[in-house]
Amino acid sequence: MSLTSLDPRVTRLNLPEEAPAIEPKPELDQFETYEAFHQKKEGAAHTYVGPVHAPNEDVAFLFAKEQYSRRFPCVGLWIARTEHIQVTPYAGDGENVYEMMRVKEPTERSEEAEAYEIFHLKKRGKAHTHAGRVMATSYQEALQEARQAFGEKGPIVNVWVVKSKHVLQSAEEDKDMWTTIPEKKYREAIAYKVMDKITKYKEEHKTTAPQ
Missing domain, CATH: 3.10.20.520 (Phenylacetic acid degradation B)
Incomplete structure (x- = not known):
């Protein structure tokens, strides 16, 4: 038996009078939310700058660095999962x-x-x-x-x-990741001195491909 409503548009849908059983929702496929805090200069307190969505805290750190530390001074960055606050x-x-x-x-x-x-x-x-x-x-x-x-x-x-x-x-030894080369006047992505860290990471995580 179809549902009858005072709204004719609802009646025309021919909805069943008894509501069907509600199936449980599948797990969310969105990334988790993390909150980012940045430090403008040595000795200054870390200040909240905004959220990022990421699959884990390491990627969240990378996203926060790119989103919140490229256009203003930054010497340190903290990341915390929203649910932990x-x-x-x-x-x-x-x-x-x-x-x-x-x-x-x-x-x-x-x-x-x-x-x-x-x-x-x-x-x-x-x-x-x-x-x-x-x-x-x-x-x-x-x-x-x-x-x-x-x-x-x-x-x-x-x-x-x-x-x-x-x-x-961010660790003490990571502070140079926000340092720009002398030729760069603005905080462009290409100006960050992180290539050596990327190379080091690749060397430390190098695996032998299966034959």
Whole structure:
């Protein structure tokens, strides 16, 4: 029996009155989302610049470098998978989200602590900036430690918390990948001194083709 509707267009579709069983959706074929943070100069805090979609964090790092570090100064890059970042509620501009949250004081740890990175948003419309690192046994405890260490540096509209082990960080020896040759005035892709790194990578991963 067909479905009858007040909308004649629906009636003309001759849809069955009983809805068919819904089949489970197939796994998504899109790449995962990663968040990128860049460092403008030595000693500066890493600042959020935007997301990238990639199959893994190494490719995400490459995409973020090409997308976010070619047209402005950059000496360092951090990448974190979006699902690994815990986000607090948002406060209003001029408010401190730590003061609005019910955050318990840190207690004596019964588990081994690990490092967490803390990012603060000072004003809506701006970017999250790295505030520092804390040691904790959970995201909640990391937020507690962050409140004690950085909570008075308000206003703080929002906080991101991510385990340090989930952040892919550019190494000290990789900083020359953003250096351009003297002949190049702008940050063009061809100007990056990365050919030696590519050659080294090929040599280290060279395999013998099957006969």
